Amino acid sequence: MPTQVTMPQLGESVVEGTITKWLVKEGEPVKKYDPLLEVATDKVDTEVPSPADGVLLKIYVAEGETVQVGTLIAAIGEPGEALPEGPTTEAAPATPSGDGQTAAEAKPAAAEAPSDLGFISPVVAKLAAEHNVDLSKVKGTGLKGRIRKKDVLAYIEQREKEAAAEPALAPWEQPGTGELFKPTPPLTPTEPATARAPAATALQEGDRVAPLSRMRRLIAEHMVQSKRTSPHVTTVFDCDMTAVVRHLYAKRDSFARDGVTLTFTPYFIAAIVAALKKHPYANSSWSEEGIVLHRDINVGMAVAIDDGLIVPVIKQADSLNLLGLARAVNDLAQRGRAGKLKPDELQGGTFTLTNHGVSGSLFATPIINQPQTGILGVGKIHKAPVVVSRGHALLPDADDAIVIRPIVYLSFSFDHRVLDGATADAFVASVKEKLENWS
Numbered sequence: 001m002p003t004q005v006t007m008p009q010l011g012e013s014v015v016e017g018t019i020t021k022w023l024v025k026e027g028e029p030v031k032k033y034d035p036l037l038e039v040a041t042d043k044v045d046t047e048v049p050s051p052a053d054g055v056l057l058k059i060y061v062a063e064g065e066t067v068q069v070g071t072l073i074a075a076i077g078e079p080g081e082a083l084p085e086g087p088t089t090e091a092a093p094a095t096p097s098g099d100g101q102t103a104a105e106a107k108p109a110a111a112e113a114p115s116d117l118g119f120i121s122p123v124v125a126k127l128a129a130e131h132n133v134d135l136s137k138v139k140g141t142g143l144k145g146r147i148r149k150k151d152v153l154a155y156i157e158q159r160e161k162e163a164a165a166e167p168a169l170a171p172w173e174q175p176g177t178g179e180l181f182k183p184t185p186p187l188t189p190t191e192p193a194t195a196r197a198p199a200a201t202a203l204q205e206g207d208r209v210a211p212l213s214r215m216r217r218l219i220a221e222h223m224v225q226s227k228r229t230s231p232h233v234t235t236v237f238d239c240d241m242t243a244v245v246r247h248l249y250a251k252r253d254s255f256a257r258d259g260v261t262l263t264f265t266p267y268f269i270a271a272i273v274a275a276l277k278k279h280p281y282a283n284s285s286w287s288e289e290g291i292v293l294h295r296d297i298n299v300g301m302a303v304a305i306d307d308g309l310i311v312p313v314i315k316q317a318d319s320l321n322l323l324g325l326a327r328a329v330n331d332l333a334q335r336g337r338a339g340k341l342k343p344d345e346l347q348g349g350t351f352t353l354t355n356h357g358v359s360g361s362l363f364a365t366p367i368i369n370q371p372q373t374g375i376l377g378v379g380k381i382h383k384a385p386v387v388v389s390r391g392h393a394l395l396p397d398a399d400d401a402i403v404i405r406p407i408v409y410l411s412f413s414f415d416h417r418v419l420d421g422a423t424a425d426a427f428v429a430s431v432k433e434k435l436e437n438w439s
Contacts, residue, residue, distance in 0.1 A: 002077030003052035004084055007061075009069040010041050010343045017041050018066040018148075019073065024056045030076060037074075040214065041343050052076050060086040066148045127152050130225065153217060215308040226370045230286065230415040234365040237428045241381050241406040243438040255326060266325035267435065268353055268378055269299050273318045275430035276351060282427045283350050285371040286417050300349035300369060301329065303336045304358075311369060312336050313349040357381065363409035373418045376431065377411040 007017050017039040024030045024037075036050040054076040061073040075083055124147055128135050131152075138155045140147035203209070212220075244267045255262040276283040276297050285292045297318040300311040312332035314320070320328065335341050352369040357380035366377040384407040390399040410431060414424045 002057055002075040002081050002083060003054065004072055005036070005051060005074040005076060007039070007067050007069050007071045007073055008048055010039065010046060016066055016068050019061055019063050020045065021063055022059060023047070024050075026056055026059055029055050045339055046342065050076060055079055057081065058083050058086075066142050066146070124149055124152055127221075131156050150214075153221070213307050219308050222370070223367050226367050229370055230368055230417060232365075232368060232413050233416045233421070233424070234411055234413045235421065235424050235428060236363055237410045237412075237425075237432050239408050239410055239432045240386065240436050241408050242436075244435055245381075245406050247438050251322075255323065258323065258327075260323065260326045261330055262326050263329065264378075264381065265301065265329050265353070265355060266322055267438065268355070268376070268431075269301070269314065269317055269325050269329070270322055271431045271434035272299055272351060272353060272376060273297055274434045275427050277318065278430050279423065279427040281418060281423060282374050282414070284373050284418055285350075286373070286415060291418055294350040296348075296350065298348050298350045300352040301332070302352065302354035303333050305337050305339075310336050310341070310346060311349065311352060312341055312345050313347065315348060351375070353378065357408065363411045365411060366413050368413055368415060372415075374412060374414040374424070374427070376428075377413070379409040379411070381406050381408045383407070 009015075010017060018041070019037055020040045021038040023035045030036060030050045030053070032051065032053045033049045035047040036056075037048050039046055039048050055078065056074060057077050057079070058075045059073070060075075061067055061071065067073065072084065072086060124135075127133070127149060128138075133152055133155060135147055135152075138147050138151050139145075140151055142148040142151070241264075244264065248262055248264065248267070252262040280293050281291065283294050283297055285294070296316050298313050298315050299317040300313045302309055302311050312335075314325065314328045314332065317325065317328075332341070332345065349369060349372060351372055352366075352375040354364075354366050354375060355378045356364045356366070357378050360380055362379045362382070364377045364379070366375045368375050383404050385402050386405045386407065388401050388403055410428055412424055412428045419427075
């Protein structure tokens, strides 16, 4: 009997996947564990290996289609074997949906759409709710007309274009209002309402439009959603990296003998962990019921790849020493750039580090990785003149001297709903103290 190939569950909270490419064609032989197809989820792209030796007898789901976990997508066996019946229904898999319910239990509440729409994934339902989209007006391009995430994004984009093309209405001109609410005309001219409406970019001769990749759309969506979700504030500290630089140059050969490349990133993560232990509210998330203080310290680190940015997560970073952190950094960065990360390795972060200094930037104002409370940006480590004092630093008669030190700027963007300036500064001060007094 042929071996049935089903859409794998590529992470605890992943309920569907999109087939981006079949690496083997119908009728071609395949060996067990050889790459069979490429699958994309909202978190990561990954290769799926063949579960058996044989011939790829039948492909049931074409490239570009999105199906639920557990859906039959192909059959592998010997020529002439009877093929299993293809997918006819799309039942929700019993996988966690993130709020303690299974996806099957969460489906009716999450979709909030007419029953004739078919299955609506939690990802689609959440996106529709965030952008106030009536799913009955969205044309689905998935299997059997199922509404996919890209369909909702396309609908939102088209709706915004149409809104930009129409003159903006004054508040008293909105449907359901009357002359009673019309304000007294201003005494001075104001900017026309149409000038305040977002307008579509006008193309000039010679301009070209670069198509948006799936990852670029996701990054754009997440960044806009983050700025809309939490009030961002950024505080900047400078930090003397002399102690860390000396330690790195003293230890890098011994780390290399263990097969690990020692960089500055593990030091920053170790300092973040120490500071999060002192200031647990920086390791939290906002909710309407209260501030959620996370037990685990899971530090995400932003990694630049060819077509965007990913943030793999070092789980329980507080349980690792410097060598363990360095090994984790090496592994996640290498597999991230090679597209080999699993979806679960991109989830569950409670705090994020972004090292924008690798491209020469001195400091930045990073955007929070929701639903976290903060993100620490690390600039370029550069030599700079520093005034050191043996007496009181601000007294004119202090014994001052100017020295050259390796300096880095630490920029901490935080959710002002959770942290105030004093608390945020205390957190960064703890990071600075750990780095400047590394032993």
